[in-house]
Amino acid sequence: MTALCQPPASHFIDGHYLEDAAGDPIPVISPATGEEIARLHAVTPALIDRALDAATRAQAEWARLSGGARGRVLRRAAEIMRTRNRELSELETRNTGKPLQETLVADAASGADALDYFGSIAAGLTGEHIPLGADFAYTVRDPLGVCVGIGAWNYPIQIASWKCAPALACGNAMVFKPSEITPLSALKLAEILIEAGAPAGLFNVVQGMGPVGAALSTDPRVAKVSLTGSVPTGRRVYAAAAEGLKHVTMELGGKSPLIVFEDADIENAISGAILGNFYSSGQICSNGTRVFVQKRIKEKFLKRLTERLQGVVMGDPLDEAVNFGPLISPAQMEKVLSYIGIGKAEGARLITGGTRADRDGCFVAPTVFADVTDQMTIAREEIFGPVMAVLDFDDEAEVIARANATQFGLAAGVFTADLTRAHRVIGQLKAGTTWINTYNLTPVEMPFGGVKASGFGRENGHAAIEHYSQLKSVYVALTPTQAPY
Numbered sequence: 450m451t452a453l454c455q456p457p458a459s460h461f462i463d464g465h466y467l468e469d470a471a472g473d474p475i476p477v478i479s480p481a482t483g484e485e486i487a488r489l490h491a492v493t494p495a496l497i498d499r500a501l502d503a504a505t506r507a508q509a510e511w512a513r514l515s516g517g518a519r520g521r522v523l524r525r526a527a528e529i530m531r532t533r534n535r536e537l538s539e540l541e542t543r544n545t546g547k548p549l550q551e552t553l554v555a556d557a558a559s560g561a562d563a564l565d566y567f568g569s570i571a572a573g574l575t576g577e578h579i580p581l582g583a584d585f586a587y588t589v590r591d592p593l594g595v596c597v598g599i600g601a602w603n604y605p606i607q608i609a610s611w612k613c614a615p616a617l618a619c620g621n622a623m624v625f626k627p628s629e630i631t632p633l634s635a636l637k638l639a640e641i642l643i644e645a646g647a648p649a650g651l652f653n654v655v656q657g658m659g660p661v662g663a664a665l666s667t668d669p670r671v672a673k674v675s676l677t678g679s680v681p682t683g684r685r686v687y688a689a690a691a692e693g694l695k696h697v698t699m700e701l702g703g704k705s706p707l708i709v710f711e712d713a714d715i716e717n718a719i720s721g722a723i724l725g726n727f728y729s730s731g732q733i734c735s736n737g738t739r740v741f742v743q744k745r746i747k748e749k750f751l752k753r754l755t756e757r758l759q760g761v762v763m764g765d766p767l768d769e770a771v772n773f774g775p776l777i778s779p780a781q782m783e784k785v786l787s788y789i790g791i792g793k794a795e796g797a798r799l800i801t802g803g804t805r806a807d808r809d810g811c812f813v814a815p816t817v818f819a820d821v822t823d824q825m826t827i828a829r830e831e832i833f834g835p836v837m838a839v840l841d842f843d844d845e846a847e848v849i850a851r852a853n854a855t856q857f858g859l860a861a862g863v864f865t866a867d868l869t870r871a872h873r874v875i876g877q878l879k880a881g882t883t884w885i886n887t888y889n890l891t892p893v894e895m896p897f898g899g900v901k902a903s904g905f906g907r908e909n910g911h912a913a914i915e916h917y918s919q920l921k922s923v924y925v926a927l928t929p930t931q932a933p934y
């Protein structure tokens with residue numbers, strides 16, 4: 450399998466694959482089988498330099514093109530991605546362990562949507578005309594320059610695409626560092642952009658651990674850093690970027706509330722809770738891992754949820770009948786199992802799961818705890834695995850206060866048949882991305898991002914344009930300039 454996933458080289462810089470074997474080795478392991486599927490090297494300072502120089506040069510060239518011309522390249526890249534969706538999805542499945550059933554629809558496909566969307570609006574990125582009596586002013590939407598993207602391991606090609614599509618549409622260049630656990634698919638994106646006609650150096654991929662991200666975030670050639678990662682990493686990257694007064698987008702972790710009122714369509718609410726806790730084996734930042742269920746329907750909810758979980762099919766993630774894959778790594782599995790142990794020790798009622806699955810690979814059974822209280826560790830900390838905490842509540846005011854009592858604010862969901870209540874509750878939840886009667890749908894047209902410790906800035910939607918461009922104001926005098934002397 451190594452031959453199958455081994456890229457020509459570790460990095461993609463200035464339009465080419467490049468290797469420097471002096472960098473620390475990065476073995477790439479399949480979480481489903483434990484097999485090494487590729488072996489890369491971390492980037493060395495000399496290659497970081499080359500990547501940033503290439504991006505600086507390409508950005509100047511790219512920014513001179515019209516928005517329409519830039520957009521055509523992005524839309525062509527979207528088409529190539531769609532044509533290769535199966536191949537890209539198989540690669541993503543091999544590297545992340547996520548079921549092919551998921552990657553076929555949620556990873557490269559979502560990346561293609563982003564390239565298409567931002568490619569389509571590139572030509573419409575204009576400034577504004579401001580009449581000032583006899584004079585006037587206008588604004589120009591300028592790119593920021595060279596942007597750095599740093600990705601997490603759960604949605605590798607999606608994260609790379611969500612960052613590069615708006616960046617490139619606005620006339621920026623990008624150097625992207627994937628998580629060292631999932632370094633493969635961003636390289637494919639770089640290849641595709643070149644094939645679509647992007648200039649060499651416009652989108653570069655360099656591999657490495659945290660220190661590579663840190664070197665990129667502090668380089669004076671870099672205008673912006675966009676990170677998808679955990680809150681502790683976010684704090685470090687934000688501080689490093691602040692030193693150089695760089696723009697930042699921070700897509701960080703969460704512990705989001707999913708609130709089910711007693712009048713909700715219970716099957717629909719359970720579908721939302723399943724999507725928001727077990728899709729991608731729970732490794733999704735916006736997951737609704739605190740499921741607040743109104744007391745009168747709690748036991749019914751738990752019973753139907755347990756029945757529905759009989760539909761979980763674990764196994765080889767490349768088998769399209771499989772709908773539940775392993776966790777990304779042995780370390781992540783140990784972390785999740787340790788949280789499950791804490792849940793049991795702190796007195797939560799285990800409804801189902803609670804153990805490593807009886808098979809090879811990093812599989813943990815979908816786990817549901819009931820009678821969870823707000824103080825329990827599993828209700829406060831992000832687990833990033835298939836562990837649902839079900840909490841009871843009596844009334845609306847109480848659940849809103851408890852839902853908001855967290856450092857995080859990435860997402861929230863409300864299930865109820867009463868739409869007035871749905872909007873009233875959503876209006877009071879402190880979260881950046883919210884859903885009514887569904888959960889975790891993130892179409893590219895809708896801005897996505899968090900508040901509080903979950904970060905700031907937005908990906909997707911027109912909102913992302915604000916985070917990859919800056920306005921220049923131009924005052925035009927048509928009348929003589931008045932000076933006091």
Ligand code: NDP
Nearest residue numbers: 600601602628629658659662663678679682700701702734
């Ligand atoms: P990490 O925070 O561990 O890492 C994120 C990225 O930052 C990785 O590429 C990592 O490198 C890099 N990095 C680590 N240290 C530094 C540093 N000092 N300077 C620059 N870069 C650094 O997150 P995970 O990869 O473990 O992903 C899981 C986390 O991501 C969860 O908390 C999850 O909630 C969050 N996430 C948020 C999303 C959102 O949109 N809000 C979406 C998806 C995930 P490396 O790992 O290679 O060493």
